[in-house]
Amino acid sequence: MREYTSCHWLQHGLSFENDHIEMCCLCCHKGGGRLNIADKYNGKGLKWEDIFRLKEKFIEDNRNGIIDPRCEGCFNLVHRGWDDDEKYINYLHFNHWTHCNSDCIYCYTKWDKKAFNTRKHYQVMPMLKELFKKKMFRAGGEVTFAGGEPTILNEFDDIIKILLKNGADRITVHTSGIKFSKAIEKGIKEGVVNVCLSADSGSRDTYLAVKRVDKFAKFWENVEKYAQAQSEDNKLLVETKYVIIPEVNDNKEEIEKWFSLNLAYGIKSIVVDIENDYCRDLRKEGAKAPNHLVDLCNYIVERAKELDFNLVDYNNFRYLTSEYKLM
Ligand code: SF4
Numbered sequence: 001m002r003e004y005t006s007c008h009w010l011q012h013g014l015s016f017e018n019d020h021i022e023m024c025c026l027c028c029h030k031g032g033g034r035l036n037i038a039d040k041y042n043g044k045g046l047k048w049e050d051i052f053r054l055k056e057k058f059i060e061d062n063r064n065g066i067i068d069p070r071c072e073g074c075f076n077l078v079h080r081g082w083d084d085d086e087k088y089i090n091y092l093h094f095n096h097w098t099h100c101n102s103d104c105i106y107c108y109t110k111w112d113k114k115a116f117n118t119r120k121h122y123q124v125m126p127m128l129k130e131l132f133k134k135k136m137f138r139a140g141g142e143v144t145f146a147g148g149e150p151t152i153l154n155e156f157d158d159i160i161k162i163l164l165k166n167g168a169d170r171i172t173v174h175t176s177g178i179k180f181s182k183a184i185e186k187g188i189k190e191g192v193v194n195v196c197l198s199a200d201s202g203s204r205d206t207y208l209a210v211k212r213v214d215k216f217a218k219f220w221e222n223v224e225k226y227a228q229a230q231s232e233d234n235k236l237l238v239e240t241k242y243v244i245i246p247e248v249n250d251n252k253e254e255i256e257k258w259f260s261l262n263l264a265y266g267i268k269s270i271v272v273d274i275e276n277d278y279c280r281d282l283r284k285e286g287a288k289a290p291n292h293l294v295d296l297c298n299y300i301v302e303r304a305k306e307l308d309f310n311l312v313d314y315n316n317f318r319y320l321t322s323e324y325k326l327m
């Protein structure tokens, strides 16, 4: 193995977007990401040789210490040994559809919900079948779903089935939690699927204000069902997520209510992030995060420790807590 600075997405990852393919989905860091692999993609005729050739070009630069400016500041860049002799994929991200059964105020789809809910998307099953047939997939990485809402994707059950059958050993599904999925439940029982359910609130009123759909009770009913599918020795597969939205849910009272619900419904692992557009604007202006937000993040870190939650820090929360040395 050769030692150099690189990242697992660049070496072995693909991110499927609505009409193109990227190296990864990371874009909250200084460089902004967006390393294109294919400008246009409609689900057909993927040229694997071209993909690996393009990756090799980036890898060669990394070996020579030339990091693409779009990767600057990304927490995935690490200096270590990389097994770059063999060509394979073990990180896949699906983000190619946009329809959803929620209507979150911070989602990019808010700009034209009707258009995003009816936007056409391609199928990924043909690509997956080829990937497995050509034995180019390897376990040991991660398959992630963002979207859109995965559980209403018409291929979703088939995708989970083919992934489980072909040895994918870590699948993370981000879901609104509004529709219960038997495929997710099965994956949790097998210890392979990790589900992250979007709560963003601890009360029905705030849920309604953020999600703009009246599904608070259904959401927690589904959280409980997924939590019960976990085995005794792995209680970290079901998580609820709280995106802090300034002036909407950025207060300790709401956070405490969310903590209480997690405790009541058997959740041991929680995910926290901060609204992406808000953080992007702060970055653009070169502005510091306001004290109120830093204090709230610190409060969450400390309370999560006291309550013995496993705290997972998503991108913007991770950058803030690391900048202010809160974790
Ligand atoms: S370093 Fe970050 S931005 Fe660059 S390819 Fe890896 S994950 Fe993407």
Ligand code: SF4
Pocket (backbone or CB within 6 Å): 100, 101, 102, 103, 104, 106, 107, 108, 109, 147, 148, 149, 175, 176, 198
């Ligand atoms: S659940 Fe996710 S995809 Fe759906 S509206 Fe909310 S942020 Fe957007």
